[in-house]
Amino acid sequence: MDQPNNPKLNKNLKCRNRALFLVLLGLVVIFYGLAMVRMSGS
């Protein structure tokens, strides 16, 4: 939750949330890629 009196903390939390989103997106891409490669017969 944002803390109105702590901009540094808020920036930190936003950065972490962004990183977490990218990691989850990356995992989705990886599993999709694995499925595609496996279905192609590798």
Add this chain to the structure above:
Amino acid sequence: MRIAMQTTFQHPFPVINESSSIDSSQASVQDFITLLKPGVLLLVTYTGLIGSLLSSHLSHPFLLLIAILSIALGSGSAAAFNMWYDRDIDALMSRTQKRPIPAGKLAPHDALGYSIVLSITSVVLMAFASNWVAASWLAFSIFFYNVIYTILLKRWTSQNIVIGGAAGAFPPIIGWVSMTGSVSLEPLILFLLIFLWTPSHFWSLAILRAQEYKEAGVPMLPVTKGIGETKKQILIYTIALIACSWLPVFMDMSHWVYGTFALGLDTIYLYYAVCLYRNPDKSACKSLFIYSIVYLFLLFSAILLDFYLGF
């Protein structure tokens, strides 16, 4: 954060009284990366990559990439677990005081959860990217490092890093198995190289930090047997390592390109080990510790170079 440590050399389970007010809101992305021990992760992953490439059974490049990523994640998860479990010791040593947990930036339970999620993810990814044999080897190596080394051996015996060092030697086997589905002689030679390399690497650091390890209650060899015995063991393991470094040539796994590199690298390693044996001062210990990292990276690179040149 209040910590009361009640460890002895015989007691593997620390009792820690921690303040419940620690949360992870101050932890940055960098702190989560620090938990993975990125330097160790890179070297470990590199040796795993070498194991894969030497197998001559390369699968689809994307599958290879994910298999190597799995090794990296597995290594990182073990590092995070180690930082969680050893947070009491880390708080007592200047080398590790600034780690995220002892520095109060990250709640211990978050680090543990992070480690668990990473380890499960790494094993699942490995299973999908390669095979269940490689995934099992990866799971075992994570278990070995976390349970055998971190929980049981580290606080119990001065041979902790000798036996526990096997965990860091598994990646070439995992890399090989991820491509072939089975173990053979070549990855076992790579395993042996890292296994014999580990003692001189860690004990040179342990001599530098002997007093801190003593105060933290960790039974590293310089603490239990003294610097005299430690420098002798370093020299013995160095000689064993050098002998083992010629196995790839004798087993026809590598040829003169690797042999040339090995000769040069071994000579320098022996030089540093003898310097440390004669005078185990700060400079000698630091030199051997840093060179040992360079040595392993270059030796494995030489194996790969020799393999691809095909002379």
